[in-house]
Amino acid sequence: ATILAASMVGAASAADLTVGFSQIGSESGWRAAETTLTKQQAEQRGIDLKFADAQQKQENQIKALRSFIAQGVDAILVAPVVATGWDEVLQEARDAEIPVILLDRTVDAPEDLYMTAVTSDLVHEGKVAGQWLADTVAGKPCNVVELQGTTGSSPAIDRKKGFEEALAGKDNLKIIRSQTGDFTRTKGKEVMESFLKAEDGGKNICALYAHNDDMAVGAIQAIKEAGLKPGTDILVVSIDAVPDIFQAMAAGEANATVELTPNMAGPAFDALEAFRKDGKLPPKWIQTESKLYTQADDPAKVYEEKKGLGY
Numbered sequence: 001a002t003i004l005a006a007s008m009v010g011a012a013s014a015a016d017l018t019v020g021f022s023q024i025g026s027e028s029g030w031r032a033a034e035t036t037l038t039k040q041q042a043e044q045r046g047i048d049l050k051f052a053d054a055q056q057k058q059e060n061q062i063k064a065l066r067s068f069i070a071q072g073v074d075a076i077l078v079a080p081v082v083a084t085g086w087d088e089v090l091q092e093a094r095d096a097e098i099p100v101i102l103l104d105r106t107v108d109a110p111e112d113l114y115m116t117a118v119t120s121d122l123v124h125e126g127k128v129a130g131q132w133l134a135d136t137v138a139g140k141p142c143n144v145v146e147l148q149g150t151t152g153s154s155p156a157i158d159r160k161k162g163f164e165e166a167l168a169g170k171d172n173l174k175i176i177r178s179q180t181g182d183f184t185r186t187k188g189k190e191v192m193e194s195f196l197k198a199e200d201g202g203k204n205i206c207a208l209y210a211h212n213d214d215m216a217v218g219a220i221q222a223i224k225e226a227g228l229k230p231g232t233d234i235l236v237v238s239i240d241a242v243p244d245i246f247q248a249m250a251a252g253e254a255n256a257t258v259e260l261t262p263n264m265a266g267p268a269f270d271a272l273e274a275f276r277k278d279g280k281l282p283p284k285w286i287q288t289e290s291k292l293y294t295q296a297d298d299p300a301k302v303y304e305e306k307k308g309l310g311y
């Protein structure tokens with residue numbers, strides 16, 4: 001990092017900062033907002049952003065990182081679709097003295113292979129969701145179905161872990177089915193349809209925990225098509241706090257969501273610019289806030305507020 005500092009410190013203003021951004025894709029409304037805000041932030045800061053959409057494939061992300069390295073960009077942002085398989089390409093970036101910043105997901109790689117990770121506390125988000133459900137059912141028996149995020153991604157692993165930690169020791173709460181919906185509305189709907197069919201048309205299901213709002217919105221459609229009332233027959237708790245979940249909440253069809261800011265690029269660019277100016281290294285983790293929203297938080301108003309913010 002010291003060598004990096006020497007080569008980067010004293011360079012001209014951010015105007016000549018070129019940053020490569022390997023984005024996962026646009027699997028959810030939240031992801032699309034992160035892309036919009038990253039492009040806006042780069043524009044505002046005079047950063048030349050090279051954008052690559054990986055269509056959810058890790059090999060496309062690795063190709064993009066190698067292309068950024070070949071181009072000699074000043075820094076790389078990457079939202080890693082899965083947690084493993086990054087060591088080699090991150091080492092190549094390090095050898096090329098190009099700092100890498102992780103956005104919204106982490107990797108299982110030595111932390112000296114990236115400058116910092118700008119993410120929420122993904123385990124905490126799952127815990128907040130689980131605690132809300134436990135408090136809401138207050139000791140009554142409750143069979144839960146879970147829609148997991150992308151298999152092998154750090155949010156899917158950590159949000160599952162946190163939710164289970166919150167349910168530990170509460171015998172009335174039981175996760176009876178758990179499957180990936182890949183963070184998308186379509187898959188979320190499909191998998192929820194299979195859960196409903198497998199559980200006596202849904203009579204046996206008390207609550208849905210979805211690792212993101214988009215899968216919850218898809219599942220809500222499936223619950224309604226099965227003739228049940230989402231939000232009352234089946235409680236719905238998820239994560240992201242995108243505008244559409246507040247629309248569902250205002251209609252009484254969803255109950256709670258944990259907010260994830262789509263503005264990960266702001267802190268990332270701040271860290272980069274501080275590093276370029278005087279070689280100041282950021283902490284290895286720049287944590288973003290997580291806030292619980294429920295139907296008590298005037299969802300119709302929150303929907304109006306959120307609609308413009310990049311979604």
Ligand code: GYE
Nearest residue numbers: 028030104105155183212
């Ligand atoms: O919750 C989801 C997106 O990586 C934490 O990815 C992020 C997740 C987010 O698909 O909407």
